[in-house]
Every structure is written in structure tokens, then in C-alpha cells.
Amino acid sequence: MKIAMIGTGYVGLVSGICLSDFGHEVVCVDKDASKVEMLQQGEVPIYEPGLDQLMEKNVSAGRLSFTIDLPEALDGADAVFIAVGTPTRRGDGHADLSFVMAAAEEIARTAKNYIVIVTKSTVPVGTNRQVKQTVRKANPDLEFDVASNPEFLREGAAIEDFMKPDRVVVGVQTERAAEVMQEIYRPLYLREFPIMTTDLESAEMIKYAANAFLATKITFINEIAALCERTGADVKQVSRGMGFDGRIGNKFLHAGPGYGGSCFPKDTRALARTGQEHGLPLQITETVIAVNEEIKRRMIDKLVDMCDGSFNGKTVAVLGATFKPNTDDMREAPSLTIVPALVGGGAKVRVCDPQGKREGQERLPGVQWIDDPYKCVGNAHLVVLLTEWNEFRALDLKRIARKMETPRLADLRNIYSVKDAKRAGFDAYESVGRVGFTRQPAEETSAE
Numbered sequence: 001m002k003i004a005m006i007g008t009g010y011v012g013l014v015s016g017i018c019l020s021d022f023g024h025e026v027v028c029v030d031k032d033a034s035k036v037e038m039l040q041q042g043e044v045p046i047y048e049p050g051l052d053q054l055m056e057k058n059v060s061a062g063r064l065s066f067t068i069d070l071p072e073a074l075d076g077a078d079a080v081f082i083a084v085g086t087p088t089r090r091g092d093g094h095a096d097l098s099f100v101m102a103a104a105e106e107i108a109r110t111a112k113n114y115i116v117i118v119t120k121s122t123v124p125v126g127t128n129r130q131v132k133q134t135v136r137k138a139n140p141d142l143e144f145d146v147a148s149n150p151e152f153l154r155e156g157a158a159i160e161d162f163m164k165p166d167r168v169v170v171g172v173q174t175e176r177a178a179e180v181m182q183e184i185y186r187p188l189y190l191r192e193f194p195i196m197t198t199d200l201e202s203a204e205m206i207k208y209a210a211n212a213f214l215a216t217k218i219t220f221i222n223e224i225a226a227l228c229e230r231t232g233a234d235v236k237q238v239s240r241g242m243g244f245d246g247r248i249g250n251k252f253l254h255a256g257p258g259y260g261g262s263c264f265p266k267d268t269r270a271l272a273r274t275g276q277e278h279g280l281p282l283q284i285t286e287t288v289i290a291v292n293e294e295i296k297r298r299m300i301d302k303l304v305d306m307c308d309g310s311f312n313g314k315t316v317a318v319l320g321a322t323f324k325p326n327t328d329d330m331r332e333a334p335s336l337t338i339v340p341a342l343v344g345g346g347a348k349v350r351v352c353d354p355q356g357k358r359e360g361q362e363r364l365p366g367v368q369w370i371d372d373p374y375k376c377v378g379n380a381h382l383v384v385l386l387t388e389w390n391e392f393r394a395l396d397l398k399r400i401a402r403k404m405e406t407p408r409l410a411d412l413r414n415i416y417s418v419k420d421a422k423r424a425g426f427d428a429y430e431s432v433g434r435v436g437f438t439r440q441p442a443e444e445t446s447a448e
Helices: 008-023 031-039 053-060 070-072 098-110 128-139 158-163 175-184 186-190 198-231 237-242 262-278 281-306 335-344 357-362 397-403 418-424
Strands: 003-004 025-029 065-067 079-082 116-117 144-150 168-172 193-196 315-319 348-352 383-384 410-411 426-431
Touching: 003 008, 003 070, 003 098, 003 144, 003 397, 008 025, 008 079, 008 158, 008 397, 025 070, 031 065, 031 335, 053 065, 053 158, 079 175, 079 198, 079 348, 098 116, 098 128, 098 144, 116 128, 116 175, 116 281, 128 144, 128 198, 144 175, 144 198, 144 397, 158 186, 168 175, 168 198, 175 418, 198 262, 198 281, 262 281, 281 335, 281 410, 335 348, 397 418, 418 426
Parallel strands: 003 025, 003 079, 025 065, 079 116, 116 144, 168 193, 315 348, 315 383, 383 410, 410 426
Antiparallel strands: 144 168
């Protein structure tokens, strides 16, 4: 089949490349000529492990191409996917659908024959019906169907998620659209991966409900972590004990500095807004949003305490800036709250992140970027471990402690332990949801 993919951001690019690997002819379209030129030259504008090799393979096979020309992409296409951004709209928390509707209008004015218009972007319930109305208004003579096909891609593991999904959700209104979608995902049907066919509204709701539930799970364990610190319990043991319960499971029970990224913050806000618009406030979701912000502020208080009550004049080394490892995505990352607080408090801040520098230089002004973690910590008063990159999981802690002015470690991802920190010679160690320690200065003894 021939497929057009509108949008070469994270979702559009990963989806387009993976669909071409299924054997379809895929043309990815974007208005950004510089991005398209970069892709045509074989360069991937985002970091996702393995994506560059998969793109090269399918371009070489003639199944994948990139263009700014929508008519070219739609010529002979069986389906067109809308994979444009739906950022949070300023002022009301709702998803901004302007890019989706603009794409729908362009499709209506360009398409010549029957086509299935598939919304891949994350959109509130009711959006696909709006897409249908928009297309019909722009071109009453066009024969088309709409489908909802939300993405469930984890950044850093997106190819695996697309090729071996927990499930594929497809919302349709007609049998004809269902058949087209079935053909698109035929390789997954043959391998018996779960593929759900639902109505449009259910497909839209599944995406938001799933993300809100996972955000709730993260926020719950972060609140439990705070209580563990007060009571002396160890949140890693608590979450492990909870995770053995099959009704709960062990995923998304890792305490940390709050959730971030491109999905959870935006989608929880949009879902809460949808509830308000329908006169049914989603109290749990609204609370999750508020508590997640409070968790980030709580991390700042923890760091202030480790700097003897003030950041002013301190040198702080931050290891990790992206919202999670194996991505260059910094959207809603905890670093965007914590690092500005350090800088604003008068700290000299150095940041080390394997992939975050390109985006972070603009988002985190006033910091120094250093590629080597051991250089980053030189003469620092505090090290903050903020993203659990593999590069930071087996650091030589003794070497780090020796290089610091005051060896103090804030391990906000619970990678190390109190025992590890003490052995390495740190004077203070704090994590999330576990009891830390602060060495008391040795008392001076007078000579007899």
C-alpha cells in the first residue's frame, strides 16, 4: 500500500519508517524544508536508538522518501496519517488542534480519490468527528473515511514498541476503513499481536486514559516515597513488594523527581480539560497534575538542604537533563524546573547529558555543558543525578568524591545506595524515598 505521513516529528518519523519496514511505500511530508533536506541526506533530526539504520535500510529499498510536496505524497495513496503536534493550548490546558485541522483541510483540497485519513496525533475525544466535518466542508465531493490510530511509543524504545506492540488500537466508522487499516497492520495481524477495532471515541479515550493511569501510578509512588523518608521505610523495597502483586505490576513504580516528557504532562492536562468541558471534573487526574508539580518543588527543597540552605556561590554538577534516558527530548523534563532554580539561587551549574546538549543549550540558559561526567564534577559542592542514563549507572563514585570540593550526592533516580556513597567517601547522600545520611564533622579534641 502507499501511505502518506504528514509530520516528521517523533511520532510521524518513527511511524513512517516502521510502516515502510512493513513493506509499504511511505512518503513522509513536512513543511519544514530544512528538516526534509536533512532527512533526504540521511540525517535523523531526533535521537532514537536504531532509527537511523532502519531509515537508511528502507530508503535504500525504495520504500521510504521525504518531501515538502503534499500532492506528490497523496498521489495514489491509500491512507494518509496526520502526525502533527498537539501541544497544550495556553490559558486553558486543552490540546491545540490547529495543526491537525490545518492538515485535514490540506488533505481535503489535495486528495483526488478515496482515502482513509488516519489521526495518529494524540487528540481529545471528538476530534476525529471534527476532522471529518472539516474535510467534508473543504471538499464535499471527496470520498473518504476517518480513523483514529493513537500511538503508544516509549521514547528510547519506539521501534520495539511499534514492531512488537502491547496492542494496536484502531477506531473506525465503516467496514471499508477497517479493511484498509487491517491491511496496513497486516504484518502484526499475522504475528498475532492484539489489534483492537473500536469506534472513534473509544480509540481516542483509550490513549488518554492509559497515559493518565500511568501518570497516576508514578505520582502515587512518589507520594509514598515522601512518606517513606519521614517514616524510615525504603521506597525501593516498598515498590518491589507492591509490584509482586499481579493486580498492580512492577512497571511505573520507580520513585523519582516527577514525570515529564512529551505525553504525560500534556495528556493529563488535556484529559482534565475534557472532563471540565463535559461537566465531570476528573478529580484524580487533576490531583495527579498538581502533585507532580509539587514533587519537583520538593526536589528543589532537598537540594537546598544539601547546600546548607542556599545555592548562592555553590558549584552544582547535574548529571542528566533529558526527561528519560535514550532520548534527546527535554519537554517537561524535571531539569527544566530544577536547573533554573539552581541558577536563580546563585549556583554555578554544569550539566552533562549524552544527548541533551543540542536542545538543552536553548532551554537551560546560564549553564555550562560538559561532555565528561568526571570533568563535570570537578570542585563541585553537590552532584545531582537527574536522568538514569546507562553512562551514569556505574560511575566511579570514589573518583567523583575525590574531585569534589564537598562530596555530596543527590541521587534523584535511586541508582546508588547509602552503602555505595559511604564507601566512596561522600559526606552526604540523599535519594528519593529512602533515608540518606550526612556525616558529622569529627569533634576536635584538645591536647592533654
